[in-house]
Amino acid sequence: MRVSFTVNGRPQEADDVWEGESLLYVLRERMGLPGSKNACEQGECGSCTVRLDGVPVCSCLVAAGQVEGRDVVTVEGLADFAEQRAEHGGCASAAPGSCGTSLDAARRWEARPADSQTGGDTALAPIQQAFIDAGAVQCGFCTPGLLVAADEMLERNPTPTDADIREALSGNLCRCTGYEKIMDAVRLAAARQGEAARR
Amino acid sequence: MTTDTTAATATGTRGPVTASAPVGTPTKVTQGAGTKGGIGESTLRPDGTLKVTGEFAYSSDMWHEDMLWGQILRSPVAHARILSIDTGEALATPGVYAVLTYDDLPTAVKNYGLEIQDTPVLAHGRVRHHGEPVAIVAADHPETARRAAAKIKVEYRELPVVTDEASATAPGAPLLHEDRDDHHIGHVSHPNIVHRQPIVRGDVEAARRRADHIVEGEYTFGMQDQAFLGPESGLAVPAEDGGVDLYVATQWLHSDLRQIAPVLGLPEDKVRMTLSGVGGAFGGREDLSMQIHACLLALRTGKPVKIVYNRFESFFGHVHRHPAKLHYEHGATKDGKLTHMKCRIVLDGGAYASASPAVVGNAASLAVGPYVLEDVDIEAIALYSNNPPCGAMRGFGAVQACFAYEAQMDKLADAVGMDRVEFRQLNAMSQGTLMPTGQRVDSPAPVAELLRRVKAMPMPPEQQWLAAGEQADVRQLPGGLSNTTHGEGVVRGVGYAVGIKNVGFSEGFDDYSTARVRMEVVGGEPVATVHTAMAEVGQGGVTVHAQIARTELGVAQVTIQPADTQVGSAGSTSASRQTYVTGGAVKNACELVREQVLEIGRRRFGTYHPAWATAELLLEGGKVVTDGGEVLADLVDVLEDEAVEVEEEWRHRPTEAFDLRTGQGNGHVQYSFAAHRAVVEVDTELGLVKVVELACAQDVGKALNPLSVIGQIQGGTTQGLGIAVMEEIIVDPKTAKVRNPSFTDYLIPTILDTPTIPVDVLELADDHAPYGLRGIGEAPTLSSTPAVLAAIRNATGLDLNRTPVRPEHLTNQS
Amino acid sequence: MDFLRPASWEEALAAKAAHPTAVPIAGGTDVMVEINFDHRRPEYLLDLNRIGELGDWEVGEESVRLGASVPYTAIMDHLRGELPGLALASHTVASPQIRNRGGVGGNLGTASPAGDAHPALLAAGAEVEAESVRGSRLIPIDDFYTGVKRNALAPDELIRAVHIKKAAGPQQYSKVGTRNAMVIAVCAFGLALHPDTRTVRTGIGSAAPTPVRARAAEDFLNAALEEGGFWDNGKIITPSVAKQFAELCSGACNPIDDVRGTASYRRHAVGVMARRTLTWTWESYRGTDGTAQQKGRVA
Structure with missing residues (x-):
């Protein structure tokens, strides 16, 4: 069957x-x-958390046909999504998302020189930057889902308590970090978000 | 560009989470002491941005034009003869390109294995465990491949199963491997025993007579899964030269290569491996999983083949932590001094050997724990059985032993009437102590100090679930969101434990790594490039390698090349060894590069300044400087368009095999120590546990990257918590079938199960190791589990001798 | 496999009538797991996501008509007052992501004994609104569960909504799992006080082939409360009454040993939860004159 929906602000279509x-x-x-x-x-x-019409869901449990005509935001669109939210408030539809990893791209991958990880040419959502800064990323496999879930929580609840953070992220398993640095990252993003709002 | 470390330390952490000031001899680092982003700083991950944007390419993300999907058909039973396999209908399915069985293997090499090549690539006439691969399919869509696999008709005749020591060694027991010719068969008492390692020292019977208190215990340790989040996966691409390019998530590229190439009938240089993004490992990727299957299908079909396990298959796709039965006897004088120890450790290795022999060596040689004990009688064995194969997992044999000996320490302290921590401190080993193997511990062993530190940390407040207001916050109570208690039945308990883990590969293994380092001017700046085959599995090796290069070469820009087999072996990302061994190799190669660069400088500029010949020269801030700080030249001018490149192997000091009768030998390279204090709250009526805090103190020798060090300690601690209260692969003892191969029923801790984990980092240099560092990844997994168990015993008064402890054990309803 | 995408409820009923083997999919949190893990290959998937009215609820005089697809998150956020037991149960469902997708209709359709909503529905009192092209009917919740993962729906019927009695008194819900979040019930217990009728109702999950009520325990407690004049005098329930109630609840279980827990533990735990939830609800009833309370106080 054919399925069409919007991903990260761009209409997408899949056949067969x-x-x-x-x-x-x-x-x-x-x-x-x-x-x-x-x-x-x-x-x-x-780990597969995306926003379906703004709501965080496990994309592994949504049948492709159920998404027809709906709106999806993935980690690839999170930075644009957060930027547009900051500009306009509320949910925003994002610019075209980046494309996935082709074999060629993967072959070309190399860690960037020096400390270019702290930003450079890549615009990041505050929660993404906070995950890097707080050391919340190890293997990184849980990271995309955690970012989408944490970003949505901070949208709803800009000043979460520790228990609020734990509850909101209780559907996201991480096997590397013991979650402490993830807690740090969300607290950091909340604090930065608060500072930005006061400015 | 600068590293934003201020942000990382200002993140509202509560309690002593920061690295403490170094105690003892600080490592002397002259070269690079002034270089920004060098060792000792919490520089950030070079792959961080890619990982937070979703661009980082994990092995399951690989994609290729025209690629096929591979699917494995696995045995539904644990032990059976295969009477026939009919692939006809599967092969006739539209969209199916290949269906392969044992008969299709191209060469005489049809088995693989880390140490003993006893694991069939595809089952031949017999399956020995639930989930063993029987046939493989390649098709144009995963669903087509699944449907085709389901159409393969396999006729099994079930055989009796071997599931424990009694059934493995009973008269007439079925033999898992009838024709063993490995080097362990000569010293085991039964062919269903993989390996046996005794360690005998002193005179146990004489020492036993000096004991005022004797404590015995029988302990059971459940089967743990690594449960890395990124399932086994990879992509094999056939090449025009008849070889294959394999992109895969693994812990050790060259070990894979050595096992894959002979099965394919290809020379090693025609199997080109590149490390894809690895979604965690923890030992579970030390053995092969889909590698050979993908290559076979790719070479047969001439098309790229991708294989991605789902979670169900992942539980069958890798080895697990050995479940164990441990019998311990300890004695102590009335003054609290340990007199002797006897123990017998039976590890279940399952159907194939994997890393079992080495796990036996570890369990035996570390069975005594970090204590002074001169009279010991130790035996460790691993069984062959029809249970799932077991092998490497974080802690590797030392975890099981620590669970048992730490329970024994508490019982002994109670018998003597001493404080449990003081009892441990009284018997703690220190630098100079002789291990039961006769090996002298020749670097700091601050066991008593770690216990002191962890005990001195402030206790978490009582009844935190009331802090929010009048009503109980169930999220902070045992049972969590399930709303089982509002405080009723909840009792707090505190427990302590400490452990010892070896670092690096032991018992005479040639444990080396290779680094290629290049220095050249790019875009007007000196740039170092580091190329190793080290598997970055999340631990942060790529971060540390860049730090080492900056420190040693005084450059700001470091490029880390992808890991592949185009450079020599780096050894495994396991045994807490990579920062030590590959870090050591990078340091060594950098030093050689530095010498060559200085040589070029002397050649070019030596005549302009006498210091070129007389002073100790350093590379700092992109310049050649004297140890007095005088700048002699810019690296850009020294190098011009020349590139300096070095590839060198680097080894730590050699180790020896353990004697097969006495266990004597300098078997280990380095030891690593951590201590935990667990604070738990137990709903004693329902048997539910909330771990409130797990404080850890660990000696790391030298923290090359403090942020990463703390992350490793917290992660290891949490895996230990998992074994304590929830994680267990449950195997049916009658059928040897796995009963819970899913994340629905194999539970790992969520963020609501995980406590705050304050970490106190001690840095006592080991003079034998690069920068004085100590391997750190595994030690925190050891003591975490017994600390939690001790705390639960403390809260409930129960004598808990198995882990994980489940609600029925705490309520006498099992 | 065919994917049917009805745009309206009528179309959905027609599709189900035409293809009685079609598997309805709404939140997908059960169906997709079975598909992903190759446990099930239905001939037809019947997508209910496009039928907006299944996500609506109406609060009436006596009851709440809860659309089959109202996500658990919405129940927690909007119906805590009317349906406190179900709201508490909703909060124990899996993870936030699952609670955003899953609803009571799915729990009822799957009819797993471990479904989190069942004990709350049994305790509150509810009727399942089932509909087919032949017409609509209300199935009392007590008659709905017919066996392990079996229910009273006819092959051509779909669940339109659940009519749940509005709380007239405190309700509680408790679930034992071996993890503090995202866990399937080892066993669960729901309790509702109905001061309007001076009765109590219970619901037990994961401790019998189907969700069940502890009827003997209810009868005992109803009688004890009546005899002691408790509804009027608001006295503390005596420990012996609570103990016997708990024992009778344990006795209503018919559990099995499985990887999640032993039968013996399940009986034990249901007893403990029965006693605790009785204490919480009764204390709430005494303290607040019968107003439902969301979280119990510390006893």
Whole structure:
């Protein structure tokens, strides 16, 4: 079947979609957006979290056909999404998302020289920058889902308590960090967001 | 560009989470002491931006025009003869390109294995465990591949299963491997025992007579899964030269290569491996998973083949942590001095050997824990059984032992009537202590100090669930969101534990790494390029390598090349060894590059300044400077258009095998120590546990990147928490089938199960190691589990001898 | 596999009538797991996401008509006052992401004994509004669960809504899992006080082939409350009454041993939850004159 929907502000279309395919599969394998991760495919880890019409969901549990005509934001569009939210308030539709990783791109990958990780030419959402700064990224496989979930929580609740953060992120498993640096990152993003709002 | 470390330390952490000031001899670093972004700083990950934007290419993200999907058909039973396999219908399915079985393997090499090549690439006439690969399929869509695999008709005749020591060694027990010819068969008492390592020292019987208190215990350790989040996956691309390019997530490229190439019948240079993004490892990627299968399908079909396990398959796709039965006896005098220890550790290695022999060596040689004990009688064995294969996982044999000996320490302290921490401190080993293997501990072993530090940390406040207001915040109570208690039945407990882990590969293994470092001028700036085959699995090796290059070469710009087999082996990302060994190799190669650069400088500019010949020269801030700080030349001018490149292997000092009868030998390179204090709150009526805090103190020798060090300690601590209260692969003892291969029923800690983890980092240099550093990744996984168990015992008064502890154990309802 | 995308409820009923084997999919949190893990390959998937009215609820005089697809998050956010037991149960469902997608209709359709909503529905009192092209009917919740993962729906029927009695008194819900979040119930217990009828109702999850009520325990407690004049005098329930109530609730279980827990533990835990939830609800009833309370106080 054919499925059409909006991803990160751009209309996308996939043909010959098998009816049992998930939104996650279509994003990763048909739309070149592998940022959402396939860690459990049963809604028990949160690594595939995307926003479906603004609501965080596990994309592995959404049938591709259910997304017809709807709006999806993935980690690839998070920076634009956050920027437009900051500019206009509320949910914004994002600019064209970046494309996924082709083999050629993967072959060319190399860590950037020196400390270019702190920004440079890549615009990041505050939550993304906070994850880097706080050391919340290790293997990084849980990171995209956590970022989407944490960003949405800060949108709803700009001044979360620790218990609020833990509750909001209780659907996202991380196996590397023990979550402490993730807590630090969300607190940091909340603090920076608060400072920015006061300015 | 600068590193934003201020942001990282101002993140509202509560409690002592920062690295403490170094105690003891600080490592002397002259070269690079003034270089920004060098060792000792919390520089940020070079792959951080890619990972937060979703652009980082993990092995499951690989994609290729025209690629096929591979699917593995696995055995639904644990032990059976395969009477027949019919692939006809599967092969006839539209969209299917290949269906391969054992008969299709191209060469005489049909097995693989880390140490013993006993694992069939595809089952031959027999399956030995639930989930063993039987056939593989390549098709144009994963669903097509799945449907085709389901159409393969395999006729099994089930055989009796071996599931524990009794059934493995019973008269007439089925043999897992009838024709063993490995080098362990000569010293084991039964062919279903993979390896046996005794360690005998002193006179246990005489020492036993001096004991005023003797404590015995029988302990059970459940089977833990690494549960890395990125499932096994990769892409094999057939090449025009008849070889194959393999992009895969692994812990050790060259070990994979050594096992893959012979099965494919290709020379190693025609199997070109590149490390893809690795979604965690923890030991679970030390063995092969989909590598050979993808290559076979790619070479057969002439098309790129991608294989991605789902979570269900991942539980069958890698080895697990050995479950264990441990019997311990300790004695102590009435003054609290340990007299002797006897123990027997039985590890279940499952159907294939994997890393079992080395795990046995570790369990035996570290069975005593970080204590002074001169009279010991230790035996560790690993079984072959029809249970899932077990091998490497963070802590590697030392975890199981620590759980048992730390429970024993508490029992002994209680028997003697001493404080549990003081009892441990009284018996703690220190630098100079002889291990039961006869090896002298020749670097700092601050066991008593770590215990002191962890005990001195402030206690978390009582009843934090009331802090928010009048009503109980269930999120802070046992049971969490499930709303099982508002404080009723909740009792707090505190427990302590400390552990010892070896660092690096032991027992005479030639444990080396290779680094290629290049220095040249790019865009008017001196740039260092570091190329190793080190598998970055999340631990932060890429960050540290850049720091080392900056420190050693005085440059700001460092490029880390992707890891591949175009450079020599880096050894495994395991055994807490990469910063030590590959870090050591990078340091060594940088030093050689530096010498060559200075040589060029002397050649070009030596006549202009006498200091070129007389002073100790350093590379700092892109310049050649004297140790007095005088600038002699810019590196840009020294190098001009010349590039200096060095590729060198680097080894730590050698180790020895353990004697097969006495266990004597200088088997280990370095030891690593951590201590934990666990504070738990237990709902004693429902048997539910909330870990409130897990404080850790660890000696790291030298923190090359403090932020990463703390991240490793917190992550390891949490995996230990998982084993304590929830994580276990449950295998049916009657059928040897796995009952919970999913994230629905194999539970790992969520953020609501994980406490605050204050970390106190001690830096006592090991003079034998680069920069004095100590491998750190595993030690925190050891003591975390027994600390939590001790705290639960403290809260409940129960004698808990197994882990994980489940609600039914705490309520006497098992 | 065919993917059916009805745009209206009528179309959905027609599709279900034409293809009685079609598997309805709304939140997808059960169905997609079975598809992803190759446990199920239905001939037809019947997508209900396009039928907006399934996400609506109406608060009436006596009851709430809750659309089958109203996500658990909405129940927690908007219906805590009317449906406190179900709101508490909703909060224990899986993860925030799942609560954003899943709804009570899915729980009922799957009819797993471990479904989190069931004990709350049993305790509150509810009717399932089932509809087919043949017409609509209300199935009392007590008659809905017919076996392990089986329910009273006819092959051509779909769940339109659930009519749940509005709380006239305190309700509580408790669930045991071996993790502090994102966990399937080892067992669960729901309790509702109905001061209007001077009765209590219970619901037990994951401790029998179907969700069940502890009827003997309810009868005992109803009688004890009546005899002691508790509804009027608001006295503390005596420990012996609470203990016997708990024992009778344990006795209503018919559990199995599985990877999540032992049968013996499930009986034990249901008893503990019964006693605690009784204490919480009764204290709330005494303290607030029968007004429902969302979280219990520390006893």
